[in-house]
Amino acid sequence: MGVSRKLLTEGEEVVLSVRTHVKVLALPVLVLLVTCGVGGYLVALVQDTGGSAGALTIAVLAVGAVVLVWWVLRPFLRWFTTSYTITNRRLIEQKGILTRSGRVIPLNLVNDVAFEKNLNDRLLGCGTLVVSNASEQSGLRLPDVPHVESVHRTLSTLVFDVHRQRGDDERV
Numbered sequence: 001m002g003v004s005r006k007l008l009t010e011g012e013e014v015v016l017s018v019r020t021h022v023k024v025l026a027l028p029v030l031v032l033l034v035t036c037g038v039g040g041y042l043v044a045l046v047q048d049t050g051g052s053a054g055a056l057t058i059a060v061l062a063v064g065a066v067v068l069v070w071w072v073l074r075p076f077l078r079w080f081t082t083s084y085t086i087t088n089r090r091l092i093e094q095k096g097i098l099t100r101s102g103r104v105i106p107l108n109l110v111n112d113v114a115f116e117k118n119l120n121d122r123l124l125g126c127g128t129l130v131v132s133n134a135s136e137q138s139g140l141r142l143p144d145v146p147h148v149e150s151v152h153r154t155l156s157t158l159v160f161d162v163h164r165q166r167g168d169d170e171r172v
Helices: 020-050 053-080 119-124 148-166
Strands: 015-018 083-087 088-095 101-105 112-114 126-135 142-144
Touching: 015 142, 015 148, 020 053, 020 142, 083 148, 088 142, 112 148, 119 126, 126 148, 142 148
Parallel strands: none
Antiparallel strands: 015 083, 083 088, 088 101, 112 126, 126 142
């Protein structure tokens, strides 16, 4: 999980690496259970009718497979391939199944680190991390970060340390 060691610069160390919260898989799990239940019921029902049961069974299984790939496998792979990594020098967001994309923000450019938690997030122990930086691009919103307060604390500490080392404490 996270960033490959070969992508880190000399002296750079991974401080924290997380995936999005597992809550994003709740709906896919529900779809999986319902699809398997309904698919099993329909296959059993088709088998009882006789006649062209083979073609109907294949049709039911094909529809079930499409539903499982689109609403279960795809969200799982999206969850599995999305990671947020904090090193001692930068914040890295990586995502993508077939085409990987990401965003890197050097810690010395971070101006503000905040988090947001709605009621569901508070119950599930996650939230959205909002990182504002000193660049032309807008800040970075990292949704569904598990233990967002701990991640916020870690990132804030690293940002303060980087600014302190540069001697511009009054900016932070």
